[in-house]
Structures are given as C-alpha cells and as structure tokens.
Amino acid sequence: MPKDNTQTDGGIGASTLRREDIRFLTGEGMYTDDIQLQGQTHAVFARSDVANGVIKSIDTSVAAAMPGVLAVFTGADFAEVGGNPAGWLINSRDGEPMKEPKRPVLAHGKVRHVGDAYAAVIAETRAQAMDAVAAIEADIQELPAVINMADAVKGGSLVHDEIETNVCFDWGWIEDNRAATDAAIKAAPHVTTLELVNNRLVPNAMEPRASTADYNKGTGEYTLYTTSQNPHLTRLLISAFVLGIPENKLRVIAPDVGGGFGSKIYHYGEEALVLAASKKLKRPVRWTASRSESFLTDAHGRDHVTKIELACEKDGTFIAFRTETMANVGAYLSNFSTVTPTFLHGTLMAGNYTVPNVYVNVKAVFTNTAPVDAYRGAGRPEATYSIERVIDMTARELGMDPVELRRMNFVKPDQYPYASAAGLEYDSGNYDRQMDKLEAMIDRDGFEARRIESAKNGKLRGLGLNAYIEACGIAPSNLVGILGARVGLYDAATVRVNATGSLAVMVGAHSHGQGHETAFPQIVADMLGIDPESIEIVHGDTAKIPFGMGTYGSRSLAVCGSAMVRATEKIIVKAKKIAAHMLEASDADIELVDGQFTVAGTDKSVSFGEVALKAYIPHQYPIEDIEPGLEETAFYDPANFTYPSGAYACEVEVDPETGKVTIEKFAAADDFGNIINPMIVTGQVHGGIGQGIGQALIEQTSYDSDGQLLSASYMDYAMPRADDMPFYQVNHDDGTPCTHNPLGVKGCGEAGAIGSPPTVVNAVIDALQRGGKNITHIDMPLTPSRVWDAMNAKGV
C-alpha cells in the first residue's frame, strides 16, 4: 500500500473536501424524520415522571376513544416478546455471570427511570397522539428511588426486584494479578491515592433519535428507517432477540444520521414499538424524539466513581496501578453497557507506561436513571482520566516534573510489541516523540513569561500536559469471544465495478459525521489508480450492504477500511486476469499503474475502464477460466486492536474572583498511524477535544435524590460553543503505522475526547497550585462555581 501522506491527487493522504457536506450544508440531507410515507401515522410515548414505581394499572380506554387514535400499546402487549439484550457477558470475580434483568419494549410491572416509556399511542397526527397520551390514566405507585451508586450497592430499594441486588457484576482485571498488585502497593515507597468522579454526560447528537416502520402487508416485509450507527446490528437484535421478525423479512435503513457519539449504536424499544404497530395497523408508523426525550432516554455516557492508587519508587519508577470503580449502568443494561466499563476501560489501565502491576475492580451498579453506555471514547476516557490525573498528583507529591515522570515510565520505541500489564499487546508507538512535539507546540519554555503576564491581570495561569493511549478497531472476534462478546467484530465491504468503470463500494461501516463518503474512495482510488470521484460509497441499508458491524470505537477505517482493501485486492487479481487475456499475456506479467494494466516491460496496455467493460460484455472472453462481472466482497477480522496514542497540552487562565476557567492554548500531538485524509482527521480531533473540554468544564448531568433530571434541557445542560473553544494546535504527522492492518491506520474518532479531559483538569489544578492554593483535585465539570467553592473552602 502506498503510504505517502503528502499526495495531492485525491488518493491516500489528500485533504479532499468532504463531498457529503454539499448536501448537509445545503439542507439536502435525508434524515429519518425527512422520510414521509403515504398513509403514515404517528407514535407518541407515555413516559414515567417518577424514577421508581409499581405500575398498578393503566387505563387506556379514554385515550383509545379520542379523535384520530388508531391504537394504544402498553407493556402487557410485549410481555411475550424478548428483551433487548446486553451484547457482552461479564463474569464476576467469583465466576458468577452478571445479572441480566429483562429490558422490555415498554415498561411492564414497574417503571425504573424518569422517561421510561410504559405506553404508546398511535394516531393520525402527532398532536392527536399527544392529546391521547395525556388522557392515559396510569396508576403508578412511587417507590423510593435509587440514584446514588454508594447507596445502591448497599441494597435497600431495588431497581430490579428479581435479581435481589443492584450490583450487576463485580469484575476483576486481571484477577490473577490482584494479590501481586496488592503486595506491590503495600511494599511501595510511595503511593498516591486519588478519588474522582468521571461525570455523566448526555450525548446530545444534533439529530434526535427517530424511527419509522413500514410494514408491507403484500410481502410481509418490514422496513425500519432509524437513526443507527449499525443497521445490521439493529436488525440482528430485533430479529434474533426481541420481536423475532425473520432477518430476511426485515430491512433496516439508517439514512443520513446527524451524529451519534455512541448513543445510536444501540437498539431502543421505540424501534420495536413502531415495527409492531406498523404490522398491527398495516400503515407506516413514525416517531421522532423531542429534545426532552433525548435528554431523558438516550443512553448517557461515563458516570464512574473511582479510587485509583499509583505506587512508585522514590525516583518515580512506576510499580503498580490499582483501581476500584463503581460504574453506573442506569436502570437497564444497554447493549454495550457491560463491556464499556470493563474491557474497554480495565485493559487500558496501564496507560502508556511500563508498569509491572495493574489491577482493576469494577462494580456495575443499577440505579433509577437513564441507561449508561458507550459514549465517544467509551471506557478509555475513564481510564485515561484516572491514570493521567493520578500521575500529575504523584509528580506533585514527589516534587518531579510531570512530563519527566511520564517520560521515565513510557514504553520505549524498541519495546514493541509490548505486552502491557493490563493484558493488551501494543503494536507500535513513540510516546517520547509525541511529547517532544507537544512541548514545542505549546511553547512550554515560554510558559513562565505568560504566567507572569496573566498574574499582572489578576489571573492564575496553569499548564497541563499528559499522554493517552487507547485501543480502537475493536476486534478480533476470536479474542472478544473468549472475553464474553456475543457478536463478532469484523467488518465487510463489497466493491462493485460498474460496466463503465465507475464503482460502488458497499460497506458495513456507517457514516454519521465521519466523512466516509469522501475518505473511503480515496483508498480504493489510490489502489486502482482511478479518480475518486468515480467511486460511490453505499452504507446504511441492510438490503444493500454486506453484514458489517457498523461504526463505533474508531473502528471504521481500521476494520471496514481494511475489508475494503482486501476486496479491492481481489478486484485487482481478477482484473489482471482479464487484462492478461485482452493483452494476450500471462497475468503474472500484468502491472497496474495509474489505472492502466500494462504488460511489464512493454508498451502494451489496457485501461481499467476497458477491463471493466470486458468483464460485463464478455465477448471473446475466456469464460471457462474467468467468471464475467467484476465484484468482490471481503470480510476482515483484525489480528489485534489498534493503539492510537498521543500527548495533549492545555494552558488555562483561572479568574480567582469568579472561578471561571478560560482555555488560552490547546495542543494535540496524536499518533494515528497512517492518515488517509488529514483534513478530516483534524476535524475529528477538533470535535473530540470540544467534547472533552465540554466534559471537563461545563457538561453536568444532575439527578436529584428523587431521580428527576435537573439538567434536562439546554437551559441547564451546558454544551460547549465556539466561544468556549480555543484555537487548537493539532498535529498528527509522523505516526507509527499499525503493524497488523493493510492500511497501517489506527483510528482517530475518539482521541480528542479521550486525551483532553485530564489535560484541562491538570492545567486548572496547576494554575491553582501556582496561585498558592492547596487544591489537589476538583471533580469535573470544573464550572466557575465549583472552582470558586474549592478555592474558598476551609483550609485552602
């Protein structure tokens, strides 16, 4: 594969403008809610306004008789169908499997969080359905809510009575390392302990969730248009687990999707409801979430309460990381909720470091809150935050430079492949080189002068620098199967060459902001030596694309992109055979250069387009040796995760009078391996850092003790805006290629959200320390009031 990152011909390495932006920026996108079907009806859900309650009765008779009402559903209508399953089985330390209470289509018997849907009305108009929902008489006996995880683990009120506990599992990683880690920490000359909260986040995709079902009574086929990051997975869950609709009778289409950030990976009950309703009514049934429903029912992210210890020698050499975490899973297990705080978190707890002992204990806890699942970064931001915060604290305690402490413990370039103490094998990286770049980018040497200048204006200036590593391209199937995954984690691509030489590439990955429609053609075009504009990416429709696992975990390029490479390689092999026949040569002598098949050492050649035409008009064709047509599919199952890494720096000013933090500088030096489209990568990093800054400074998901979501609208939930953001300095040149996928790529979608929260917090703590405040930690988000409260606490 060519790996030249400086190409400008539209192939690999070109910063081609995103072709999909034309339709997005001119209002021509086709989102689920834009799809209008003949005879469509509208679903509106009745949602619980209490966090925990027994459904004594639901009287729908008045609602059912109201104008325009076509059907009313309650949980009883779905009592016989399956639950929405967790995609990953986690076993507790004692070997017991996790507790898996059923997650029904509609709440039945009990409601378990504010927003839990217990009934739905289908009507001719949305307003009629809303009126009828208001007329449903539900007698729900409120029970004490379980909101705080520390309370939940003690028992008392239960989220799910049938499992007799609020603890889903109590997981140890690696359990065999527990005793050695405990002993190492006990014997260590220095141990730093940090208790922290990784704050719960609401995903806030710009497009709310929406689902429209269309049952065709003539064919018995269902079509579901839905906001999904992985239409095949959604179809599989609905078919095999929930409604039992045969896969061949269910087509799932995820058209343009306006952001997901993880929240649209999962199957939700609303999808099953509209399908069942469409079958019953023989008419299309549509539903689009209001923004309030998004806040209350989209799977939230993060929400860990953690104690981390770092043990080290007096000189700073790391001896052990030990972590105890409570991870909130909310009221029900969302599809990836069990793997996110375990394998996507615990396996990263060695960070970028040559630490010999790592042990992680995670208790997953049910509470009467919205389900929590993977959100941009998914487990790895939690790991990175814990590690990089405690290292900064250790450096302060030891009186060492935080960068030097990190450097002396970094895995070095000559140590790859490196088996981390948390069970992963890092294949490549160069953390010192990234840190070198970072220190130059942020002008670390000039910091003191800038700090003095800030002080003249009454501001406290601080600098945070840290590293991160993540595991992306989630795979391989054999390994994840051993670890409890109930799905495979490969991906697939079909490359279809049209008769006139243009291409359609059908991919299992789904693009909802990632720019696949632009970047993927760059790869195929580069391999074939043709114009990327002649290649179309087809995604998001189970009737068109091969069975792929979709887009999350920064896996699309590393896994689906690799499948695309393999399929294209098959195309080249076959095309060379056809060309050899056309040129009356041996296919071993055919070379493909710049879209021309040439007999080596001669001037005899045919173009890619001529070969394509021959494949579909196979006159004078060696039909006994070669099939007509030019279309190939490949499934790719990687050998390992990929390991993007990087070093991030942030410089802040704190206004000591108000507690307000402003970000003055931010630099990111990332190693994503090889880069396909540098502009898109830069955009992904910008967006990720934006979300990381949001988490670090302003995004606050707050439930009161009754389980009411206090931050349930943009009046109280702060999203980062342009003027909250600094001008980023971003660099992802000179990456160390992934060693095991054909593109040498690692993935870039989540890095910004993973690396940046600790950087911001480290910078703020640094500013406060330099300002003479004895503050070692503040929990995110570092809102002005929280910073001011910390600065004005007794003894500070």
Add this chain to the structure above:
Amino acid sequence: MYNFEMTRPSTIADAVKALKEEDAQALGGGQTLIPTLKQRLAMPSILVSLTAIGEMQGVCMSDAGEVCVGGATTHATVAREATAYPGLAAMAARIGDPAVRNRGTIGGSLANNDPSACYPAAALASGASIITNSREIAADDYFQGMFTTALEEGEVVTEVRFPVPEKSHYEKFVQPASRFALVGVMVAKYADGVRVAVTGASESGVFRWTEAEAALSANFTADALGDLSLDGDGMIADLHGSGAYRAHLVKVMTGRALKAAI
C-alpha cells in the same frame, strides 16, 4: 403545543381589545412564550401579537431627555439605536444571541420579568418609567418578584422611558448553559445619586443593592465598595451555584461594572 387562534393588530387599542378575550395571551418576540407553548406548559385561546403595532416600535428621545423605547422594539434595535444611552445599548447588545436579539422585545422581557433576564436590571438601575396602555409605572414599583410585575391582566407595556445617566455599565456573569445572567449588575450614575440593580441572583427577582448605591453615591470610585458584602440567604441556589457564590458574584460584578463605568 395546543391549538390556538392568532391575531396581529396594528394599534394598541386593538391589541388591548383582543386581550380581553378569555385566556388571551400577548405575544412579543416569543422568546419565552413560544418554548413554553411547545412544551405544552401554556394553553392560551388566542395569541395577540404585538409586533405589527407601529406606535410600539423604535427608539427616540423625549423632550425631557429620556431615551424612549417602544414596547415591541427588539434588543437588536436598542443595541443599534439607543446611542444616547451607551450603557443601555451595550446591555441590549449582549442579551442572548443574535437570533434572540432580533426577535425578543423589551416589553416582552419586562412583562415576563424572568429573574435572570438583563432588561429588568437596566430598567431598575435607570429608574425607568414603564408606560402601559393605561398608566405609567415607576420601575421601583413595577418589579414585584420572580415573574411578577405590577401589570394587570391584559395590560400592555407600550413604551419604556429611560432617564440617561452620566455614567453607566452593565456587567454580566453568564450561566454556562442558558447564558442568562447568573448574576448581572447595572450601575448607573445620575446627578442625584447612583443606582445599582442586580438580576439573576435573588429569589425575589431583580433588586437594588442599596448599600452599594449609598457608598457609590458618596464616592464613585473603583474602591468605594470597600468591605460591603451581601448575604447568600435569599439568593438563588441551584446546580450552577450556591447562594453564597451568587452573593459573592454580585460584589465582583458590581466592582467590574463600576470600573467600566468610570
């Protein structure tokens, strides 16, 4: 949203008449009312839009030298045209965002009297006169607590008259999510004394900080606030800050407004 009728009269008299209908509701720029309707938190029978009433539009000067703002004038217009009162224009220029400023109106803001809105602080600090279809109300009598004013049912704010101060400034510390004022302070120096009005902070809505007014009336300098402080009791406490924090911010914002005014 529930169904409602809509009318858009062109005179104050017609608007007042329309508002006599049962469950009629006046509609200014709709920046609060429309979201409320969308949430089904209000069910008016008819909305009476005030935006087509020419006599309620625009900024002018009265013979007494007051800046007069029509009740249906948008914040953007005030920001652009209230040049005779720079502190007021600058305050209007920082309300919400451009979309809000080009729809929201002074009358709507004052009639709603959101405890975190900017306009109540400006009106109170200026000792403005709130003119309605039936009377003139002094700002000191107008604001009566969160979302509560002296307006009677069906009474319309047709104009607001601002005496122009010698010096003034509005300083706002925004709530990170809504970007309403977590605390906003307007300081206005008149020949007969200084007025300091605070929004966002108190459970009783906009209020005058009389101790600060006395101190600044005696000595309009940056350090005149000295050891003055406010108590956190009675201040709004929520996930964006405690009462003590808001009380502290009132002092900080007052100091900054003062510095900018000087």
